[in-house]
Amino acid sequence: MSVVSLKDVHKEFGKGGVIALQGIELEIGEREFVSLIGPSGCGKSTLLRIVGDLIQPTSGKVVVNGKSARQAREDRDYGIVFQDAVLFDWRTVAKNISLPLEMLGWDRRRRGERVKELLRLVELDGFESHHPWQLSGGMQQRVSIARALSFSPPLLLMDEPFGALDEMTRERLNIELLRIWDALGSTIVFVTHSISEAVFLSTRVVVMSPRPGQITGVVDIDLPQPRTAETREQPRFFELVADVRHRLRGLGDELDETELIVAEEGL
Amino acid sequence: MASVAVERPSRFGIAWRPLLQRAGLTVAVFGGLWAFWEAFKWVGETTGLKLGQFTVNDRTLPHLHDIIGQLFEPSRRNGPLLIEVLWDAALFTAKEAAVGFFLGASIGFALAVILAHSRLLQRGFLPYIVASQTVPILAIAPMVVIWLGGRGLPDWLSVSVIAAYLTFFPVTINTLRGLESADPRALELMRSYAANRWRILWKLRVPASLPFLFAALKVSATACIVGAIIGELPASIQSGLGGAILNFNQYYASSPPSLWATNLVAAALGITFFLAVVLAEKLVVRRAPENVA
Numbered sequence: 265m266s267v268v269s270l271k272d273v274h275k276e277f278g279k280g281g282v283i284a285l286q287g288i289e290l291e292i293g294e295r296e297f298v299s300l301i302g303p304s305g306c307g308k309s310t311l312l313r314i315v316g317d318l319i320q321p322t323s324g325k326v327v328v329n330g331k332s333a334r335q336a337r338e339d340r341d342y343g344i345v346f347q348d349a350v351l352f353d354w355r356t357v358a359k360n361i362s363l364p365l366e367m368l369g370w371d372r373r374r375r376g377e378r379v380k381e382l383l384r385l386v387e388l389d390g391f392e393s394h395h396p397w398q399l400s401g402g403m404q405q406r407v408s409i410a411r412a413l414s415f416s417p418p419l420l421l422m423d424e425p426f427g428a429l430d431e432m433t434r435e436r437l438n439i440e441l442l443r444i445w446d447a448l449g450s451t452i453v454f455v456t457h458s459i460s461e462a463v464f465l466s467t468r469v470v471v472m473s474p475r476p477g478q479i480t481g482v483v484d485i486d487l488p489q490p491r492t493a494e495t496r497e498q499p500r501f502f503e504l505v506a507d508v509r510h511r512l513r514g515l516g517d518e519l520d521e522t523e524l525i526v527a528e529e530g531l
Numbered sequence: 532m533a534s535v536a537v538e539r540p541s542r543f544g545i546a547w548r549p550l551l552q553r554a555g556l557t558v559a560v561f562g563g564l565w566a567f568w569e570a571f572k573w574v575g576e577t578t579g580l581k582l583g584q585f586t587v588n589d590r591t592l593p594h595l596h597d598i599i600g601q602l603f604e605p606s607r608r609n610g611p612l613l614i615e616v617l618w619d620a621a622l623f624t625a626k627e628a629a630v631g632f633f634l635g636a637s638i639g640f641a642l643a644v645i646l647a648h649s650r651l652l653q654r655g656f657l658p659y660i661v662a663s664q665t666v667p668i669l670a671i672a673p674m675v676v677i678w679l680g681g682r683g684l685p686d687w688l689s690v691s692v693i694a695a696y697l698t699f700f701p702v703t704i705n706t707l708r709g710l711e712s713a714d715p716r717a718l719e720l721m722r723s724y725a726a727n728r729w730r731i732l733w734k735l736r737v738p739a740s741l742p743f744l745f746a747a748l749k750v751s752a753t754a755c756i757v758g759a760i761i762g763e764l765p766a767s768i769q770s771g772l773g774g775a776i777l778n779f780n781q782y783y784a785s786s787p788p789s790l791w792a793t794n795l796v797a798a799a800l801g802i803t804f805f806l807a808v809v810l811a812e813k814l815v816v817r818r819a820p821e822n823v824a
Contacts, residue, residue, distance in 0.1 A: 318719050338725045350716045354738045354817045363734065367724045395817065 265330060267419055267451040268292040268315055273324030275310055275477075283476035284310045288324065290470065290479065292453060294418075297445060299454045299462035299469045301508065307477025308455045309423050315453060316344055316421050329418060340368070342419040343412030347427045349404035351396035351411075358383075358392035361410045368415055382410040385444060402433040409441070413448065420445075420452045426461070435493070438464055442491055459512070463487075463504045464496060471511040481511040568595055593788045598795065601788035613789060617775060617796045624771035625800055627687045628759035631694025632804070635755065636748060638695065639702025643740075644732065646703070647710040664700045668758060671696060673765040686766055693762030698751040705747035709740025745812040752804040760797060772797050 273288040285307040292298050300308040313319045314326060317333035328336035336342065343364075351360045361382055362375040370378070383389050386406040396404055405425060412420060426434040438461060445452055456462050462469045463485055471481040485504055487495055495501055572594070574580065575587025585591060602614040610616075642660070646653045672693050679689040713736050721731045763773025772793065779790040 313719075316723055318722055337723060340725060342723065344720065344723045346716050346720075348716070350714060350720055352717065352735070352738065354741070364724050366734070367726055367730060 265294070266291045266327070267294055267296070267329060268453065269325075269327040270311075270315075271325040271327075273311075273314060273321045273326060275307065275314065275319070276322045285314075285321070286476040286478045288477075288479060292451060294451055295449055297442075297452045297454065297465055297467045299456055299466040300472060301456055301459065301462045301469055302472030302477075302512065303457070303474055305474040305477070306472040307474070308472055310477070311472075312421050312423050312453060312455050316342055336419075340364070340415055341417055342421050343415070343417040345405075345408050345412045345420070345422045345425045347424040349396065349401075349408040351404055351407055353396050356393050356395055357388065357399070357407050360396065360407055361414055363411060364415050378414060382414055385413070385447070386410045386440070400433075402429055402437060405429065405437065406440075409444070413444070413450075416448070416450075418450055420450050422452060422454045424455050424457065427457070434458075434461070435496075439491075439493065441465065446490060459505050459508050460496070463501060463508060464491060469504075469508050471508060473512075483508050483511065565595055568592075590784070590787050593791055598788045598791040601786070601792045602795075606789075613792060617772070617793060620770065620772045620775045620793075621796050621800050623687070624756070624759050624763070624773065624797075625804075627690040627762070627771060628694050628755045628800075628804065630688070631691035631759060632698050632751060632755040634691060635695030635698025636702050636751060639699035639747070639751075640706055640744070642699065642703045643706035643710060646707055647736070648728065653707075660700065660703060663696075668693065668697060668761055669765075672762050675762075676766045686768055687771075690759050690762035690766050690768060690771070694755040694758035697754040697758035701747040701750040701754070702744065705743040706740050709743025710736045712743065713739040741816045742818060745808065745816060748808045748812075749805060752808045753801045756797065756801045756804060772800070 268290065269292075270288050270290040273285055274283070275285040276283050288311060290298075300311060302308050310319065314321050315328060315333060317326075317328075317337040326333040329339075329341045331339070331341075352363070355363070358376075358379045361379050362370075365375045365378060379392065383392060386409055388403060388406055388410070391399065391403070396407065399407070409425070426437055429437065441452075442465060454462070454465060463483075464487075466485050469483045469485060470479055471483065472478065473480045483504065487498070487500060487504070572587055572592050575592070580587055589597075602617070603612055605611065606613040606616045646656065675692050675696075676689045679692060680686070710732075717735055717739075718731070721735055726734070759771065760773040760776065763771045764777060768774055769778075775793045776790065776797070779786070779793050783790055
């Protein structure tokens, strides 16, 4: 069964206004890691929000976990992570992570135990009573990931979660995210504008183009699991990066040797 | 959000150096004001300075040390010291003002919460809330006294209502702004948890509004004292600072420092209320340094 199923999804902002998405067809299966990539304005964040029922499509069918997007949201079937950590700065790290659990009515003891597990998972043990502003950007984002994972949703929606971080932190968090994905067995939909990040993380990369936002290609990433820092140095990695890059430029599948060398730097 | 790791002193840890510096500054400012007062008086008296009808002498501008000295004189023949009389009056007014403050702050907060949930109500009611503050308190006060009088309520309660009338307005306006200041992505986050309005209000909007609320409470802390003092006049209440001001106003010719001393006590009461709000803010509001108003 698909975790996410999109059929002919359109989104128009304002009457007769900008067409943000057009004819989106996408099936995402269990345990997949799918990246949406494209230049700004291609509607990738809009698409993510439609899956999360944070905005409604103008037309088309959205099924999440076998139900309507709305029902899935009300059943808390997904966790979401934004580009900024969006932590509540009046809450400590522990209380930020347990916010969704409070909504679910978990008692204090159970919440405390779960927070301990999650802090270990995102390697932030000992920081539970810090406030967000006392943490670095990378640590804040890890708190935000722990919060999204706290209630073990089957689906994780991530909107450029590492976009505001420096390259070193980003690569480290990429590997951590894969470890978490492997450990939890959840499905991840990941929005990014970094080609190398998309290729490194994903089982499939969905390439989108702007005005109107549509899917122009899907690249299966057949790199072996588990992926490590060395994965980024394999020839197959460069080939896939180049493939995605060409599709982004609307060049089809032909490969150009000179492009392969610069491909690693991302878009 | 700044991503800088900041070491903060523990909540109750006392840093002595800055405390001493502040005490020193307070003394210096007070001394400076005293010197200015006395210098102005001296220049005015020796040059016979006239500002319209205003001439400087011991009647119009008593010595500061005479004003403070008056506090420790008997308030009337064989009576208690003035400071004892004013202490009791200040406590009485403080009670009226405090009840008014909590009443006004609660009403102001509740109004803000209601208005924050409906654009329509906001458009409809906000103009009247603004208009309520353009009516002079002196016109409202006697009506409140008449409405609430003779209903078995204590007299001073109508004074509290008048104080509340001045308190609620800044609280409503600022809290409304604060409730609407929540990060839109934080709202999306709450929506992703299928949180209802009530949850969003208490877990997100209200905490986000606290710095705004406390900015308003600081304004209201002093406004409610003014409201209480003015409210005592039409309510014919003698036991508070308003009564004392009216009383010493009548005897101004014979003892100018008494009225000045009363004003000094009223000011001290206002500062006390203000500092109480500042202390409450320090205990309640836990925000990133850049988000504290």
